Amino acid sequence: MDHRDGSVGQVMGHEGGLVQLRPLGDGREWDCPPESVGDVPPEDVLRAKVRELNRRAQAWPR
Numbered sequence: 001m002d003h004r005d006g007s008v009g010q011v012m013g014h015e016g017g018l019v020q021l022r023p024l025g026d027g028r029e030w031d032c033p034p035e036s037v038g039d040v041p042p043e044d045v046l047r048a049k050v051r052e053l054n055r056r057a058q059a060w061p062r
Contacts (some may be wrong), residue, residue, distance in 0.1 A: 002030070008047075017033075018033060023052070024052055
């Protein structure tokens with residue numbers, strides 16, 4: 001979790017003293033200072049996954 005704004009992401013790597021995070025389910029990576037990265041409570045992981053599934057369902061051709 002990026003504690004600066006509460007964004008939930010998966011750690012993809014480290015570069016230039018920053019941590020690269022990617023949103024769950026895919027998306028554009030963002031840089032985060034290591035001191036702002038922390039563990040994510042399970043309910044926040046679930047909430048982020050449900051939000052991503054809902055986003056995909058809305059984009060699905062009808």
